[in-house]
Amino acid sequence: MSAAVEQLSPAVWRVHAPGLTLKPYEGTQCYFVGTAAEVWLVDTGDGGPRATEALAAAWAALGEPRVSQILITHGHRDHFGGASWAGEFFQALVGVHAADRAAVLADCPAAEELAPGRCAIGGVPVELLHLPGHTPGQLNLWLPEEHLLLAGDNVLGDTTSVVVPPAGDLHAYRQTLERLLALSPSVIGPGHGSVVRDPRGWLAYYREHRAERDRQVVDLLAEGALSVPELSAAIYGQREVHLYRAGQLMLLGHLAALEREGVVTELSDGRYVLREVPL
Ligand SMILES: [Zn+2]
Incomplete structure (x- = not known):
């Protein structure tokens, strides 16, 4: 063959x-x-x-x-x-x-x-x-x-x-x-x-990778409202332009999911904040 x-x-x-x-x-x-x-x-x-x-x-x-x-x-x-x-x-x-x-x-x-x-x-x-x-x-x-x-x-x-x-x-x-x-x-x-x-290990790594990025976003927003470029700079730092754009797109994906899950919300100026959890 x-x-x-x-x-x-x-x-x-x-x-x-x-x-x-x-x-x-x-x-x-x-x-x-x-x-x-x-x-x-x-x-x-x-x-x-x-x-x-x-x-x-x-x-x-x-x-x-x-x-x-x-x-x-x-x-x-x-x-x-x-x-x-x-x-x-x-x-x-x-x-x-x-x-x-x-x-x-x-x-x-x-x-x-x-x-x-x-x-x-x-x-x-x-x-x-x-x-x-x-x-x-x-x-x-x-x-x-x-x-x-x-x-x-x-x-x-x-x-x-x-x-x-x-x-x-x-x-x-x-x-x-x-x-x-x-x-x-x-x-x-x-x-x-x-x-x-090793699908089990690989899929678990996939899940942990996304969860880790979610935690980073939530931790940063716990300090106050941030725009996507500000979040991206904090998480990815200075990178080549195409990686920077890819990072921003990935972040938008995380923010959209976190918003749908009720964790964050977008302000009228485009910045994101953590949603206040009613006590
Ligand atoms: Zn594809």
């Missing part, structure tokens, strides 16, 4: 599709799921020639199984950019969750809505889970018999996930993390980076 295809379990093969994506990653992890006769393709990379060549070569190495469904985990281009190409090349339907479909349609007008639920791929039981946060319509694929989760961008292999407004919703993402912890997968195939072999 080609070195470009890595078998993760009896029913899952991983393919790295090189292309434009978030740093430090250099491509998207795509997956073929099923049997020698029938598979689904999970994500398509950015649609550039390096990605499409990698997917075509992997499919050939697997013996050209029938592709009965292309699953787009969410509406980010590094995952759906190759959807139109893949739909034609593999003669397969393209599906995405309703909440992310609008983002995909301009590139892939054939994309249909996929609803969460249980089904089977060539006899392999799978479950489509709607786990929002990174985007509103993030779908993950769960293989209950293998305890294996294909997590899209809910989980990344080598860094924490990015959850920033307007598409990202940290309040929803926190609930997604709790559901993933309860699911207790043995292996996670992420949208980018290395296979996660």
Whole structure:
């Protein structure tokens, strides 16, 4: 079998599709799921020639199984950019969750809505889970018999996930993390980076990382009202411009979640304060 295809379990093969994506990653992890006769393709990379060549070569190495469904985990281009190409090349339907479909349609007008639920791929039981946060319509694929989760961008292999407004919703993402912890997968195939072999530890780290940032925000606001740039300077200090902007976006995500959870409130001048808790 080609070195470009890595078998993760009896029913899952991983393919790295090189292309434009978030740093430090250099491509998207795509997956073929099923049997020698029938598979689904999970994500398509950015649609550039390096990605499409990698997917075509992997499919050939697997013996050209029938592709009965292309699953787009969410509406980010590094995952759906190759959807139109893949739909034609593999003669397969393209599906995405309703909440992310609008983002995909301009590139892939054939994309249909996929609803969460249980089904089977060539006899392999799978479950489509709607786990929002990174985007509103993030779908993950769960293989209950293998305890294996294909997590899209809910989980990344080598860094924490990015959850920033307007598409990202940290309040929803926190609930997604709790559901993933309860699911207790043995292996996670992420949208980018290395296979996660210790999901419990990695997910616990994700949860603690967010909680730590919440505590920093709350501690700073306990001293008085602060604007987003003031909070960002206090937490991130002086950084390169693109990191500084990324930090501010992350902070906006935390503030939006804390506001929804009744912990902070935004003043008319744009500064944030802790909400007074009635005694
Ligand atoms: Zn994404």
